[in-house]
Amino acid sequence: MPPVPGPDRSPNPTSPASSAPAMTLVLPTYNERGNLAEAIARAAKVLDGIDWEIIVVDDDSPDGTADLAKEIGAKDHRVRCIRRVGRRGLAGACIEGMLASANPIVAVMDADLQHDEALLPKMYAAVAGGTADLAIGSRFAEGAEIQGLSSNRKVASGIANTMVRALLGVSLKDPMSGFFMVRREIVEEAAPKLSNQGFKILIDLIASSPRKLKVVEMPFVFRERMSGESKLDALVTLEFAGLLVSKMLGGIVSIRFLLFGLVGLSGVVVHLTTLRLGITLGRLPFDTAQTVATFVAMTWNFFLNNGLTYRDRRLKGWRLWRGLASFYLVCGVGVVANVGVAGWLNSMDQVWWLAGTAGALVGSVWNYAASAALTWRSR
Numbered sequence: 001m002p003p004v005p006g007p008d009r010s011p012n013p014t015s016p017a018s019s020a021p022a023m024t025l026v027l028p029t030y031n032e033r034g035n036l037a038e039a040i041a042r043a044a045k046v047l048d049g050i051d052w053e054i055i056v057v058d059d060d061s062p063d064g065t066a067d068l069a070k071e072i073g074a075k076d077h078r079v080r081c082i083r084r085v086g087r088r089g090l091a092g093a094c095i096e097g098m099l100a101s102a103n104p105i106v107a108v109m110d111a112d113l114q115h116d117e118a119l120l121p122k123m124y125a126a127v128a129g130g131t132a133d134l135a136i137g138s139r140f141a142e143g144a145e146i147q148g149l150s151s152n153r154k155v156a157s158g159i160a161n162t163m164v165r166a167l168l169g170v171s172l173k174d175p176m177s178g179f180f181m182v183r184r185e186i187v188e189e190a191a192p193k194l195s196n197q198g199f200k201i202l203i204d205l206i207a208s209s210p211r212k213l214k215v216v217e218m219p220f221v222f223r224e225r226m227s228g229e230s231k232l233d234a235l236v237t238l239e240f241a242g243l244l245v246s247k248m249l250g251g252i253v254s255i256r257f258l259l260f261g262l263v264g265l266s267g268v269v270v271h272l273t274t275l276r277l278g279i280t281l282g283r284l285p286f287d288t289a290q291t292v293a294t295f296v297a298m299t300w301n302f303f304l305n306n307g308l309t310y311r312d313r314r315l316k317g318w319r320l321w322r323g324l325a326s327f328y329l330v331c332g333v334g335v336v337a338n339v340g341v342a343g344w345l346n347s348m349d350q351v352w353w354l355a356g357t358a359g360a361l362v363g364s365v366w367n368y369a370a371s372a373a374l375t376w377r378s379r
């Protein structure tokens, strides 16, 4: 019987010829079945001569991207796949992939062939050679180009870029690139502060890093997507605004809490509108109208939080209805806390609006904490 070939590991990491540091390339995927094999083949080709591995981080794509990744991995052990079930999110996927690496250098690249893999060896040379801690594939540096981006997204991207640069005081041309290579140590250091939510990992990494990083930007041509569609939508933009505010506040307040607060404010508007309609149009007595308005607002908050604040853990099917019931329960207790605190402060001769606000704040914090633990607890 012929000997079974071992995993293809070229060059042999134990051979003296390869004292150069090994590199892990993370490919986050969601429904990239049509692109993944080509992306891996192209990366493998340009990385020839470097000791590399690829980690595909797939969020249980319905198109079976993870199966394909594992088929490829069965033939080439340098390719691995993390299949995440019940979770969604690009930033979280990138972090998880990088933290699964044991190599001194890690990189992230889109799997849809929009990023030019030819940049990888240059990034590697900069990071492995010590000229940079972080090498960024830049869509906006001198010589770069973006193919086929709609003019809407060009404008949106430009505005977001300017905002980020101003708010975070970075001078990068493309702080929101999803294509970069970095010493793993830097990711490990920043990891506890990184936000799993949202789309923008690079800017978070830079903002969360405790030290000043040596950064190089390398221009490339951002190609059009080969197959499938973009997962970036309006909600991503909102999440991104949340990330900016959260970072500006020094990371004390999470994106989730900010979004939860935003939803809560919209709930107040819904409550007051319903109350007014109930009294004027419905001719309901105040107490009845108030009860109806409370339930309408709670239901509104629940569905909005489920779609936005917790969209990475969105409840579906029977879990949705169980979640709604637990949310009513949580908010019910929240009202008691709210009224209790407000009444107590008011009775101590505090200003009425201060007492009211403090009560509402305590109620909101309770609602947030309790619904995180009960309604949207991670599975």
Ligand SMILES: Nc1nc2c(ncn2[C@@H]2O[C@H](COP(=O)(O)OP(=O)(O)O)[C@@H](O)[C@H]2O)c(=O)[nH]1
Binding pocket: 027, 028, 029, 030, 031, 032, 057, 058, 059, 088, 089, 090, 093, 109, 110, 111, 112, 114, 178, 229, 230, 231, 232
């Ligand atoms: N694991 C994971 N990957 C994602 C998710 N959303 C997007 N991706 C991947 O991230 C990369 C960039 O996403 P894409 O939708 O092309 O963003 P765009 O290029 O900015 O339009 C692609 O490889 C996607 O498959 C997600 O929720 N989870």
Ligand SMILES: [Mg+2]
Binding pocket: 110, 112, 114, 225, 230
């Ligand atoms: Mg893309």
